[in-house]
Amino acid sequence: MSQTLLSAKNITRRFGGLIAINNASLNLNQGAVHAVIGTNGAGKSTLVSVLSGEIPPNEGQIKMLDKDITDWSQPDRAQAGLGRSYQRTTIFPSLSVHENCRISAQSKHQKFWNWGTPHTKCDFTNEAASHALELAGLSQFAHRKAGLLSHGGKRQLEIAMCLATRPKVLLLDEPLAGMGAEETDRMLGLLNDLKKEHAVLLVEHDMDAVFRISDEITVMVNGCVIAHGEPEEIRNNPDVQTAYLGDEA
16 A cells, blocks of 8 residues: 555635635555646645645645644645645756756755865765766756757756755646647656656646546536546546536546
8 A cells, every 4th residue: 555645634724714625635645646637726736735734724624644733834835745846937047957956855855064175066966967867868958958948848848856855755846838749748657657656746738648647636617526536437427527527527
């Protein structure tokens, strides 16, 4: 049985009178891609922000490796092994691909006391960056300026930057947005490889990709979880068909 690396129980998040997440629960397990789907405004990105520590829940509990991290800050969660990517590309375009990953690794391995060694000469961060680029399939582009990568390459680099911090849990918010078929296939192959050692949460609008890669799917509507199960179960769920996928799904 796969290990649960992160769990959220009865999460509620309000913004004034708006309930963005209403009593939502889910588990993220090593060896599985867990997709969260729903229409715009369903609460998907808010859920990712709550799980990552960017915003606190009003109610509920979040555990990571059986530790209660509900009140932990975003940096503390990152140090504990939580990695996140965003809807918009967040890289350093003027720096090399390797340096983007090395800087990410440095955030996990900070050595304020070592003033005598240039940060670019740190063996740990350089090795972590190289390993992350290898996992993400970007080793051949290590010395290229990040801004010169293709759109898909930049999204891969974002995941590599997460991997450079040695996370156990990956929260990926629409990593396939704007990709063509070939780039999508490459990204799905990467996610399939990464799930072997990680728990992966995927927020995505590309339903073909979701059903190809996911082991579990949670469906949200208006902040509420209306269904959870394996892809075929979700595809055949009449409530999901009516609320999101359409009657012909």
